[in-house]
Amino acid sequence: MTGGHLPVLLHEVLRVLGPQAGEVAVDATVGLGGHAAEIARRIAPGGTLLGTDLDPGNLASAGRRIGSPAGVRLVLVHENFAALPRALAEAGLDAADVVLADLGVASPHLDDPARGFSYRKPGPLDMRLDPTRGRTAAELLATIPEPELARALQDLGDEEDADAVAREIVARRARAPIETTEDLVLAVCRAREFTLVRAAGAKLHPAARTFQALRMLVNREIPNLERLLAALPHVLRPGGRAAVLSFHSGEDRLVKRAFREGLETGLYSGGSDEPIRPSAEESRRNPRARAAKLRWVRRAPMAGAAEAG
Numbered sequence: 001m002t003g004g005h006l007p008v009l010l011h012e013v014l015r016v017l018g019p020q021a022g023e024v025a026v027d028a029t030v031g032l033g034g035h036a037a038e039i040a041r042r043i044a045p046g047g048t049l050l051g052t053d054l055d056p057g058n059l060a061s062a063g064r065r066i067g068s069p070a071g072v073r074l075v076l077v078h079e080n081f082a083a084l085p086r087a088l089a090e091a092g093l094d095a096a097d098v099v100l101a102d103l104g105v106a107s108p109h110l111d112d113p114a115r116g117f118s119y120r121k122p123g124p125l126d127m128r129l130d131p132t133r134g135r136t137a138a139e140l141l142a143t144i145p146e147p148e149l150a151r152a153l154q155d156l157g158d159e160e161d162a163d164a165v166a167r168e169i170v171a172r173r174a175r176a177p178i179e180t181t182e183d184l185v186l187a188v189c190r191a192r193e194f195t196l197v198r199a200a201g202a203k204l205h206p207a208a209r210t211f212q213a214l215r216m217l218v219n220r221e222i223p224n225l226e227r228l229l230a231a232l233p234h235v236l237r238p239g240g241r242a243a244v245l246s247f248h249s250g251e252d253r254l255v256k257r258a259f260r261e262g263l264e265t266g267l268y269s270g271g272s273d274e275p276i277r278p279s280a281e282e283s284r285r286n287p288r289a290r291a292a293k294l295r296w297v298r299r300a301p302m303a304g305a306a307e308a309g
């Protein structure tokens with residue numbers, strides 16, 4: 001996966017969001033500023049761009065990439081998108097015309113061994129998107145009950161050997177803490193009966209699904225997305241547009257369901273029936289794009305009946 005250097009489905013995101021001069025746009029996962037830089041150009045003059053990210057380092061990169069487009073107020077805040085209503089209020093904004101969320105990690109997370117996201121790079125088992133707070137993956141693995149771990153590996157990673165991997169991790173931590181990416185790779189390889197040589201040559205590394213599940217657990221990615229989806233109808237102005245790019249089947253299911261329910265209850269008045277997928281050409285240029293699914297909705301012009309209740 002790579003992050004914001006090549007923003008995924010950029011033209012499609014801009015088409016469905018249709019940012020206009022003077023509008024308030026939110027990039028809830030501003031990352032390296034790839035999408036945001038283009039959105040900023042389109043809301044000039046008179047627009048405001050609010051960018052949030054859990055990672056302060058990425059916010060700094062986004063600031064450099066976006067620069068200071070003439071006539072745009074740029075507000076970048078270190079905030080979880082689950083708290084989007086608060087971030088808007090603190091920026092003095094009552095609502096947004098455009099909201100984008102491009103879920104997951106950015107390239108610096110995977111490239112920097114010290115962040116502990118990559119099964120291919122030795123490093124501390126950290127995996128926090130926000131390195132300033134919260135439990136690391138090592139701390140989580142030290143105490144999580146075996147059944148809970150097995151369920152997370154199954155649900156978040158689609159790991160077919162979830163029970164065996166959880167059992168091996170719990171057996172190992174009784175002898176010594178699992179503190180590094182290498183410790184975890186060894187545990188998974190043992191549980192799944194892979195040698196390290198065979199693992200290195202495998203099409204899908206045997207620890208890939210475990211690393212993904214653990215990352216999603218450490219960063220509470222599903223609960224955060226649920227909160228964002230619940231807040232969206234309330235932060236969008238009538239006629240406002242929201243788009244979510246997801247890379248995980250469980251996340252896409254949540255987005256699909258929330259958008260469909262909003263359409264049925266009249267909160268939304270339009271959106272995508274089917275997800276927009278990258279072209280073969282984009283997937284070739286940018287491997288991260290391959291799994292991408294883009295869904296979007298438009299806030300109903302008038303408050304829907306369901307909102308009154």
Ligand SMILES: C[S@@+](CC[C@H](N)C(=O)[O-])C[C@H]1O[C@@H](n2cnc3c(N)ncnc32)[C@H](O)[C@@H]1O
Pocket residue numbers: 003004005006007008028029030031032033034035036052053054055058079080081082102103104105106129224
């Ligand atoms: C795929 S990258 C975004 C790339 C960006 N669209 C670009 O073009 O540069 C996802 C970003 O979302 C951030 N992120 C993930 N979960 C978040 C959350 N709950 N709240 C805020 N930011 C989050 C990550 O730290 C990462 O920087």
